[in-house]
Amino acid sequence: MELEQAKELTPQTPFQEFYQSFALNKGAVIGLAVLLFFIAVGISSPFLAPYDPTQLFDGAYRLPPFFSSGGNTKFLLGTDDVGRDILSRLIHGTALSLGVGIMIVVVSLVLGTIFGLLAGYFGKSVDRTVMRFTDIVMALPSTLLAIVVAAILGPGLVNAVWAVSIVAIPNYIRLVRALVMAEKKRAYVMAAQAYGAGHIRIMVSEILPNCTAPIIVQATLGLSEGILNAAALGFLGLGAQPPTPEWGTMLADARPFLENSPWMVTFPGLCILLVVLALNLVGDGLRDALDPRLKR
Amino acid sequence: MLLDVQNLTITFNTKTGPLTAVRNLSFQMEMGETLGVVGESGCGKSITNLAIMGLLPPQAVTSATHLSLEGKNLLSLNEREWQCLRGKDVAMIFQDPMSALNPCYSVGDQLIETLLVHAEMSRSDAALESLNLMEQVGIPAPKERLKAYPHELSGGMAQRVMIAMAISSNPKLLIADEPTTALDVTIQDQILRLLKDIQEKRQMSLMLVTHDLGVVAQNTDRIQVMYAGEVVEAGLTQDVIHHSTHPYTFGLLAGHPDARKSGERNHKSRLPSIQGMVPNLRQRPKGCQFHPRCSFAQDTCRLEAPQLTVTPGISRATRCYYPLNRGEGRTDQC
Numbered sequence: 001m002e003l004e005q006a007k008e009l010t011p012q013t014p015f016q017e018f019y020q021s022f023a024l025n026k027g028a029v030i031g032l033a034v035l036l037f038f039i040a041v042g043i044s045s046p047f048l049a050p051y052d053p054t055q056l057f058d059g060a061y062r063l064p065p066f067f068s069s070g071g072n073t074k075f076l077l078g079t080d081d082v083g084r085d086i087l088s089r090l091i092h093g094t095a096l097s098l099g100v101g102i103m104i105v106v107v108s109l110v111l112g113t114i115f116g117l118l119a120g121y122f123g124k125s126v127d128r129t130v131m132r133f134t135d136i137v138m139a140l141p142s143t144l145l146a147i148v149v150a151a152i153l154g155p156g157l158v159n160a161v162w163a164v165s166i167v168a169i170p171n172y173i174r175l176v177r178a179l180v181m182a183e184k185k186r187a188y189v190m191a192a193q194a195y196g197a198g199h200i201r202i203m204v205s206e207i208l209p210n211c212t213a214p215i216i217v218q219a220t221l222g223l224s225e226g227i228l229n230a231a232a233l234g235f236l237g238l239g240a241q242p243p244t245p246e247w248g249t250m251l252a253d254a255r256p257f258l259e260n261s262p263w264m265v266t267f268p269g270l271c272i273l274l275v276v277l278a279l280n281l282v283g284d285g286l287r288d289a290l291d292p293r294l295k296r
Numbered sequence: 297m298l299l300d301v302q303n304l305t306i307t308f309n310t311k312t313g314p315l316t317a318v319r320n321l322s323f324q325m326e327m328g329e330t331l332g333v334v335g336e337s338g339c340g341k342s343i344t345n346l347a348i349m350g351l352l353p354p355q356a357v358t359s360a361t362h363l364s365l366e367g368k369n370l371l372s373l374n375e376r377e378w379q380c381l382r383g384k385d386v387a388m389i390f391q392d393p394m395s396a397l398n399p400c401y402s403v404g405d406q407l408i409e410t411l412l413v414h415a416e417m418s419r420s421d422a423a424l425e426s427l428n429l430m431e432q433v434g435i436p437a438p439k440e441r442l443k444a445y446p447h448e449l450s451g452g453m454a455q456r457v458m459i460a461m462a463i464s465s466n467p468k469l470l471i472a473d474e475p476t477t478a479l480d481v482t483i484q485d486q487i488l489r490l491l492k493d494i495q496e497k498r499q500m501s502l503m504l505v506t507h508d509l510g511v512v513a514q515n516t517d518r519i520q521v522m523y524a525g526e527v528v529e530a531g532l533t534q535d536v537i538h539h540s541t542h543p544y545t546f547g548l549l550a551g552h553p554d555a556r557k558s559g560e561r562n563h564k565s566r567l568p569s570i571q572g573m574v575p576n577l578r579q580r581p582k583g584c585q586f587h588p589r590c591s592f593a594q595d596t597c598r599l600e601a602p603q604l605t606v607t608p609g610i611s612r613a614t615r616c617y618y619p620l621n622r623g624e625g626r627t628d629q630c
Binding site: 013186187188190191192193194195196197198201205206209210 | 349351376379380381382383384387388390391392395396397398399400401409410413414445458461462
């Protein structure tokens with residue numbers, strides 16, 4: 001009894017508090033499980049995939065998955081129009097799609113945070129310049145802009161990453177700027193100045209750590225958006241080029257056979273759906289757990 | 297002389313026109329001296345501190361005929377030179393210790409960080425020194441407390457940490473801006489005693505800014521009373537407290553519960569208070585700034601501003617045409 005009371009009285013660390021709140025959210029936990037599954041598949045893809053993703057099997061064109069008539073267990077999820085194993089392609093595509101998503105988040109997060117910090121901290125002309133840039137980017141429909149950038153840079157996976165990142169940067173700039181502007185007025189910033197801390201120290205090691213929670217949430221949601229946008233570019237032929245087993249590209253390849261061989265679009269589409277849904281669930285869960293205003 | 301301020305004027309350029317928060321403020325501080333600065337909210341106390349620290353917001357315009365710390369001219373410093381000075385020569389303790397500590401770092405990390413800003417030392421030396429500082433400010437179980445985060449500390453404990461951070465690089469001048477306002481009354485006394493103790497041990501100068509006359513009466517060598525951005529009365533603590541001549545100081549003292557003599561009044565009687573409000577700094581009254589609230593005001597007070605004049609024989613200055621005669625004032629009011 002006494003022990004229990006003592007336990008209640010010790011203040012929780014922020015992480016414990018976060019964990020408790022996150023664990024209560026069933027959707028987020030399921031999302032996290034799905035996400036971890038995909039990450040595990042992505043990491044172990046070279047060992048997990050039964051075949052090489054670009055290996056062509058003569059005579060095994062557009063075989064249906066094993067559970068429907070005409071399918072066989074050699075190709076569990078069937079084959080595509082040139083005789084490649086769809087399961088192997090999906091497994092390899094997991095690493096690619098998640099990797100692309102993470103790269104997009106890293107690029108847009110780093111650039112967005114730097115510009116957002118500068119704009120929020122210094123204000124005035126720095127703020128005005130950065131915000132006008134974001135206004136211009138945000139005035140254009142995001143997919144269209146990504147297409148334009150990808151078209152200018154030329155098709156390819158790396159260029160698609162840049163294109164989608166540029167589209168995503170304004171979100172981070174706006175978020176970080178707003179957070180910094182609020183944090184800048186807090187007493188600890190003044191205290192840090194009073195101890196002789198310089199601008200960079202105050203920005204990076206005083207203000208930024210206090211803004212992390214909403215940035216993490218935005219990054220999680222940005223990851224799903226990035227995967228979706230990269231897949232969209234792949235579908236339009238501006239992202240990863242065939243025979244790369246990227247999910248969006250796979251969808252594009254399967255489009256002419258939509259009616260005759262529906263499994264060719266179903267499985268890559270399902271993968272995109274699951275990953276994006278899982279990420280959104282986790283992102284919402286993180287937001288609920290990290291935002292003090294949404295706490296019960 | 298440690299700090300020399302001559303004719304300091306601070307004006308804010310606001311959208312509705314200039315606002316003079318501090319007007320022709322002059323004062324000096326010697327090494328090892330404790331100066332109490334007293335006044336109502338908005339009388340320019342905190343703004344003056346920020347000016348000495350070079351932390352005024354950019355829309356503030358500072359002018360002074362002389363502003364120096366240890367002979368170093370503060371008016372000509374650039375941002376980098378200010379950074380070297382802050383924390384090293386002047387340090388500051390804030391009103392609310394809980395919000396002045398960064399919630400993301402443990403106390404130890406923040407102390408080490410502060411030490412590393414100014415001193416060339418290794419991280420492990422800084423860790424040792426931070427433990428030493430925690431002991432000096434009287435924190436029990438300092439080793440465990442170094443790992444604590446600000447939200448795990450009580451207000452008094454947090455203020456002790458702030459004091460440890462402030463004295464970490466041995467500043468010559470410590471500005472305590474209402475250090476006890478956010479704390480329990482029981483803790484107030486401990487913190488003030490600690491400040492006094494450290495000030496004496498380290499031979500620092502301490503500027504104690506407060507609106508509580510009780511706080512300054514016991515802990516300072518000199519007092520300076522401010523009103524609407526001006527010094528209205530300054531002098532040795534004893535003189536100002538016991539023989540106040542300016543009606544404003546007198547009013548502040550009369551409003552203090554301790555000022556009632558228990559025999560003369562029972563404790564149910566109302567405490568006297570100064571009528572009216574602090575003047576709007578955009579539309580300052582003509583003449584003496586205090587005259588609209590002063591019960592002794594005469595025509596002269598309404599027309600022309602009085603100068604800070606030194607009372608002959610005593611080291612005390614008053615900004616009043618009709619300083620209260622000590623004997624008369626006290627029998628009349630108390």
